[in-house]
Amino acid sequence: MKQLDIGLYINLFQVEVPNNSVRVVAANRKKYPNFRSLRDDIERFGQSIRIYADGDIVYGYGKDCDELLSNGFSESNIFLHDTPRLTSRMILEGFVKQIKEVGYEPLEQKGRVEAFNWNEYRSTRDGNVCIYQGFDLRSIFLKDRGIDKLVFGLVVDVTHAIRDRNGNSLNAHSISERFGSNTLIETRQIQGDLLPTRKINTEVSRQRLLERILPFVSKFSTFRLPCEVQVSLQHEPLRIILGGER
Numbered sequence: 001m002k003q004l005d006i007g008l009y010i011n012l013f014q015v016e017v018p019n020n021s022v023r024v025v026a027a028n029r030k031k032y033p034n035f036r037s038l039r040d041d042i043e044r045f046g047q048s049i050r051i052y053a054d055g056d057i058v059y060g061y062g063k064d065c066d067e068l069l070s071n072g073f074s075e076s077n078i079f080l081h082d083t084p085r086l087t088s089r090m091i092l093e094g095f096v097k098q099i100k101e102v103g104y105e106p107l108e109q110k111g112r113v114e115a116f117n118w119n120e121y122r123s124t125r126d127g128n129v130c131i132y133q134g135f136d137l138r139s140i141f142l143k144d145r146g147i148d149k150l151v152f153g154l155v156v157d158v159t160h161a162i163r164d165r166n167g168n169s170l171n172a173h174s175i176s177e178r179f180g181s182n183t184l185i186e187t188r189q190i191q192g193d194l195l196p197t198r199k200i201n202t203e204v205s206r207q208r209l210l211e212r213i214l215p216f217v218s219k220f221s222t223f224r225l226p227c228e229v230q231v232s233l234q235h236e237p238l239r240i241i242l243g244g245e246r
Helices: 036-044 065-071 084-100 172-179 181-191 204-217
Strands: 007-009 012-016 021-028 050-054 057-061 074-079 105-109 112-123 129-144 149-164 222-224 230-233 239-242
Touching: 021 065, 036 050, 050 084, 057 065, 084 105, 084 112, 084 129, 084 149, 084 222, 084 230, 129 181, 129 204, 149 204, 172 181
Parallel strands: none
Antiparallel strands: 007 239, 012 149, 012 230, 021 057, 021 074, 050 057, 105 112, 112 129, 129 149, 222 230
16 A cells, blocks of 8 residues: 555645647637537537537537537637646546546546446445445646646545446435345445444545555556647645644
């Protein structure tokens, strides 16, 4: 298990993004009050295009983004640090593409992605409940006022999907009702919320960071944004409070 220096950490991992100029296509947001038809067209033709709205501008990027030039978009060159919201979105998309290659399935949520490898799970002793460990992923950017520089980061949290042996979703109430309180307790122990003694695990956040999140993040040193710029992922999380012996 990786040892961290003394201090308080958050599940935020810095992404080193070069301030490259990249070519995209762009259109006024007023031309596309609703993205549904545009997204449907992109999906129908299997094109490698991403779209993202930032303020009054809709950006198109990806290998086939020139296809949008006939849909009211025009060529544009941007610097990645000048468009932090767009760049942050590209970080999430690029990382998700990378983890898909090693077996994770992304589930899109609003502003985030949950990712699971459905081949990796633990079952309760009675075999009625399967607990799938996944990762809740978000990308953010911050301003380091000390050096007047943007810092991009990937937030990685642990999440779980709980299903019965037939693949149907379960929650705490349905587990207790269908399989009994002991199975519910065992489920929460597998998740790490309860200790083997059935007491609340007050160290669960630290344990998830050390035992689950760090090993996951350590598998990925670099990945590519959809605009083909390579970025680096730091393996040590951001430390926000330092401590030591008195």
